[in-house]
Amino acid sequence: MSDRTLLKLALRNATRRPMRTALTAGMVVAGTALLVICLSWLQGMFGPMLRDATNAAGHVAVRQQAYVEREQLMPLYENLPETAPLVQIIRQQPGVVDVQPRIATGGTLTIGEEIGEVFGLVDGASKAYFTERQNLDADLVAGGRWFEDDAEEMVLGAKVAEEAGAKVGDEAVLLGATQDGSLSPIKGRVVGIVSAGSGAIDRSIYIPLARARWMTDIPDGAIELLVYGADYEDATALAATLSAVPALSELAVQAWSTRPPWSQMGPMVDGIWAFLVFVTIFLAALGIWNTMMMSVLERTDEIGVLRAMGLRRRGAVGLFVVEALVIGVVGSLVGVAVGAVPAWYLATHGIELSEQVTANMGGQFPIRTTIKAALDGGIFASAFACGLLMALIGSLLPAIRAALISPVTAMRSGR
Amino acid sequence: MTLGRLALRNMLRSKRRTLLSTAAIVVGVMYLILGQAFVGGIEEGIVQAAEDGMTGHITVRVDDYPTTGLSHPVDDLLTLTPAAKALLDDDARVAAWVERTVFVATLSTGDDSLRIRAIGAGARDAEVFQRTTWTVEGRVPETAEQGALLGAGIGRMLGIGVGDRVILRTRTHAGAINALDVAVAGLVQTGNMALDGTTAWLPDALARDLVRAERPTHVGVRLKRRGQAPAFAEALRAAVGDGADVITVQEETAELLRMQQIRRNALNILVGVLLAMSALAIANTILMAAHERVREVGTLRAMGMTRRRIVALFVTEGAIMGGLAGLVGLGVGGLGAWYFSENPIDLGALMQGVDYGNIQFSAYLYTAFDPGAMVLPFVIAASTAVLASIYPALLASRLEIADAVRAE
Amino acid sequence: MAICELKGATKTYGSGATEVHAILGIDLTIDAGEFTAFVGPSGSGKTTLLNQIGCLDSPSAGSVHIRGKATAGLSDVKLAGLRAEEIGFIFQSFNLIPVLTAAENVELAMSLAGQDGGHDAALALLAEVGLEGLGGRRPNQLSGGQQQRVAIARALVKKPSIVIADEPTANLDSDSGRAVLDLMRALNEKHGTTFLFSTHDPMVVDYARRVVTLRDGAIVSDERRGAAS
Structure with a gap:
């Protein structure tokens, strides 16, 4: 039988029992719609968090091995004493877009005369790191600006x-510590506030790199070098490139995905995705299996006659797989459309979290107070593909069953 | 010869098909029960962590106390009015109450230092902030000489063991800097992730010596039951007067629990879609059954069965299907919920080294096993099946009898 | 005594140019205790006629009276009630409910007729049709002849005025067919139950005491035989 006739027959078969086909397609619709909603929500929740986190912590970070081992304590003495030559070398590596030296430590802030007790994480780096990498100037409260690199200013x-x-x-006084542990104050004018x-x-507390170097007594160095590629997704490859550079061989070169919390979060989030997708495909495939099996049993005689007329086993399989694919395509298209509506609502309205929750989350989870779903073509495409997969998996066993029908038994069973 | 028996036999006729079409219901009910149990368990974990950690059933603290970050100022101290004291001592609802001096200190080993929260705890602290989940290495100090009890996370980060000495530096009530050389009496695994890495417990005398304060910063209250907190807080509020806040554990955790509501909604959407899928599957199955049994239906009608009874026959079949699948889902989900309520997942080990911030949360993820909460999922599953079978049943009931009895 | 009376009974399918009269203006009286075969080629209207008598359908024009009750214009529930009280059916393909045992098939008919005979009454009925000890079997464990006997027992539970048998022997070999016909004849003589057959089988015609021949929706001959063959 020619492919065109096969296709035509499969199409006719799909419309033979319209109600049954509609119900089966309905399961694909529900499955695909669920995937669209869930995937866009997960992407919306973790996408911006990842982007914010990798913008702040670098796609790849270069630090002393000893610093990494005691990262939580932020030991200033485990620093990179000379950063300028390292920055030069790293900039020449393929795939590197930007390198930013950074000093992160803690300090207490005082306004006026009294010794303050307000503690903040001190973030010392160039203006470009904050405004171009993190885009923090967008969050400036009205009336402020970002500091200049060479000024005695802070945000x-x-x-x-x-x-x-x-x-x-x-005018503020920031009380920090030098790398050998003695108290070290610096002055600065508050030029902006970010919220x-x-x-x-x-x-x-954001200060220029030069001020941070002065405060910590690391005149030419930094705690870490944050390296940026074009996309944070490619960080693993970038880290591999940098690890091969001889000048960096003594240092810890880590992509964001291999550092906590993402080294633990990543597998967890992937697990949630995989589980959702698996269960949905599995359930919808069961439904399709059920319907297709019914069709095969119902049409045993027919297949037998076709086989007697010379239809090959492969043709019998094709007949049912194509029918399932027709259901799958229609179901997935409708499902993507149906799922897009709530996903779009979540993407435009989002869900508000209270500040008490977000403000208390750890520094490695930069959650914003509004979480919005993210909708993009990739999500539609993967949900659609999953819809087809449901149809394919579901039709496989029935199709094989159809192929096993021998012409003789089929003819004999006819009344 | 009951309708139910006939419907049951019909359902068992094609076991594979029944199994396939009910899989979604099984999974849906299972999700609902297990998901609800976990969300409930997380909620209980949040409240429990607050109750045993920093809040108790009720906390009294100075006005405008900061609620975010590791921030515990000692500029203003708490003064309990005689009326408040009398209420705390005499009210039958109060099981115990204790004064606490809470402040931020820098703990230093010489090489490294870490900002921590220090809690100066009175003698009855353990009665208010229960320590059932604590595992202590060394001992809980009772006198200033014995030193401090550190969260195990702090010990791990700084490489401190029991018997070592550390320097605690803090800002005093008057605004000066004070530091003391303190022994480490013990290390504690509290079961609350946010406390283990940030908090040290000191005898009250040692704490007040460090911050040079005559009065406490907090009062923690434990009542006979958690549910009494809102009402008792009302009474206490009237007694403490201005200058002090009275916070119940319910108020303290309300925002965090709101996030749980989002989780609940997500679960409901997921289960809703699964139930929709199962409704379609069951409708399909009953429809197929109706197609298959045209002659039988015709015969029953010829024998005098009314249309309504035919509808009832198919709907009963759907109901039995949904009910049985619901039961299986209930069994599996219930078993899971029960298992995890007895054997909690140790998040502390899973999340070691993660900066989870200042969210007070139990390190053990367990489920809230509540048989009462399992009735609703079952009812929902069964009614889904009934609704789904109505349309095919109507189709079957409208057959032309004369043709149907002769159908192949 | 007339148990069934048709006057000008007409059944029309379709309308306008495509209108087809399945039966047209049939006048017929059936007395209690008859053993009658309706014969005629396919499409002659015998099935439609028996559907009318069996209350599966009501006439488009004319009237059908069963024990004096007119079927025209009756609601579905009323027709179902009439069938439950007055009519028993026996089908070409037996039409037993496959998931029920022989006894349960009979019990189901009892409960539909509003009788509380229970299991023992069902077994007694099965014994009467010669199926002692087979009450526990499912239809697929019985031979064709045995299945048709169960169908007869099922049709008789409510002591119907009329049993309509649609090609009862078509799916049976001739020995089984003869045995089934003997059984029906015996029941006819013992209880006075009216049996109406629609058939092509000459053997059934041989057994009948009255043979009504139809062609193109009308009766072309109505022959009564005095004695049984």
């Missing part, structure tokens, strides 16, 4: 500013 997170009672224009609704950002 405060909103929580720090609120607790210290600081406003733009105030992002995220605990990590709003509890930080």
